[in-house]
Amino acid sequence: MATILTVDDSASIRQMVSFTLRGAGYEVLEAVDGEDALNKARVGPVNLVLTDLYMPKMDGITLIRELRKLPTYRFVPMLTLTTESSPERKAEGKAVGATGWLVKPFHPDRLLATIEKALG
């Protein structure tokens, strides 16, 4: 089963995402900000990255830009968590190589559907 790296500075969102994904049989790695995520992604293969945008130390946009520079992450699906009110955030994500996005707030079922869509 695929390994998913979920990146969010909010513990409750991280818990909710991990719980949902683990329940569906995915392996889940958690990171608290972009820097943490970059370190964890370097350690081992990750099949999908799901990241929040606003985080301390390193934001989601920078994280995606940095990950895309790594040879092993050139084609890995990367999704951003974004709010409905920010279409420009979706565009900003795409500009640095994000695969797609998941609109907040989301229902656990929607999260799973989105992950399935990105992993195919």
Add this chain to the structure above:
Amino acid sequence: MSIDLSQFHQTFFEESLEGLETMETGLLNLSPGEVETEAVNTLFRVAHSIKGGSAMFGFSAITSLTHVMETLLDHVRAGRAGIDRLLVDALLAAVDCLTETVLAMKDGGGHDDRHIAASEAQLQSLLPAHSRIEVFRAPVREPTDEPEGKGVAIGATWRIGFRPFPHLFKTGNDPLRLLRALAGVGKLAVSADISRLPAFGDLDPESCYLGWDLTLDSDVGRETIGEVFEWVDGDCDLVITPSSGGPIPLPESMLPVPEADHHEPVLYDPHPSGHAHGEPSRTGSERRQPVSPGAEASSIRVSIQKIDALINLVGELVITQSMLSQCGQDLSSQGADNSIGGRLRDGLAQLARNTRELQESVLGIRMVPISFSFNRFPRLVRDLGHKLRKNVELRVSGENTELDKTVMEKIGDPLVHLIRNALDHGIETPEERRAAGKPDTGVLHLNAYHSGGRILIEIADDGAGIDSRKILARARARGLIAEGDSPSEDRIHDLIFQPGFSTAAEVTDISGRGVGLDVVRRNIKDLGGVVEVRSRAGQGSTFLIKLPLTLAILDGQLIRVGEHVYVIPLVSIIESLQVRKDRVSSLAGTAELYQLRNEY
């Protein structure tokens, strides 16, 4: 799959309260007029984060207020709104309101909608007119199973022309996944367009050269198909047409499409043997071990009862160990000094050492940095400063000094009292300060440090100091000091701790009611501590609090009087001395006097 979101609520409350604390500190550190991008960014991020969480878990009251905060902070961030006192006050009020709301929700209670609305209105009034927000609604999206009925006939055939741009793979998207998704909603016929495929030598394996013409038999609407291609919008040419046959109209950029390059349409095979591009496949054996998700947690929350139970147990253990030591000594003194006795003594000595270390470690659990108590003071000083129209700068040092949690909880109120006093009576108004040749802004210094097994807390202001003459006059009027008596400066200052002793000219709602410093002294005494004051007229006052590090365990000195043994707490012993017989004199055969330092 149904997931109970309420299991994440406690985490959300905890992190929100933490975030709100961060916001409060951040807001207090913002200076009006100044633009500190990083500080504003942090505020924005926290508001955004709480908004996101509250929307996720359905706390709409919190969502709507944090949304306005976020919008306002976004304006500040973009330089469209300035930082002034009005803004900081409104944001602080909102933080208070949110803290109250979250605490109420955490305890399972209701919240005050009017308070939230009022706070929201206060923030709204600071927003530029055009960007006021009417109502914010962020419903959780429930997936719907209802068929889409929007304008499309059921049972239609869709023809889709899909020509990805060469860079498509670099966004992490894969045409294969899109085709699979389409195959999941209907019967899909696929025809590949290989017209753009270059000669093998020129082929870049990381570019996408293929295009597809798709025919989808499905009763889904255009929206569902659009959603499949949502993420590649801008990374491809896409034409979706409802069709009963005929050629797919392609935009100019996709032409020409030579017939010869079209392969025969094949029904889509969901399990293709190879990948379209060179992403390496992974086998199970290459998979890494999962990193423990709890690795970032460096502390745990434990209820205070558990710790106290542990401390009590260790207390009992210390007593048992003392008893055993005593037995060991008695055994030795009775001459049982054989090899068993020697081993017993060694064991008991080791037990004594380990018990002492265990006791120290366990007591260490109760120790918390005094910053837990100090953290509330920046806000207090700011608000009081406003109210009194005084400029006060709070300096804090030694905030990492540790002391017992119980002591810290009980020292909070006395500290608040002393700080209020310093602001009300100590530090002067800017005009008075200027007249005295001091800078407009007064300084209140809060300092904590360890010394001689005690913790010392200093509250120092650079205000007017204590007016000795005024105090002396009042003390004489109250009969506390005799007319002819001229006490030392220190003794006069100490009088302010007398009950009902206030020299404040008028009673304010901050301090000056005369109930005060005596209560402070009593509370500190109850903790086994003392409070002293040093003051110099015109230069300021310093209150010094000395406290024991812990209340859980008291070291004492055993005293035997006749047959009775008493324990005197070490903290209560000022001095101990060895009595010399030649210094004892009898007084008329009934009483005895001891001569110490040439006095009786």
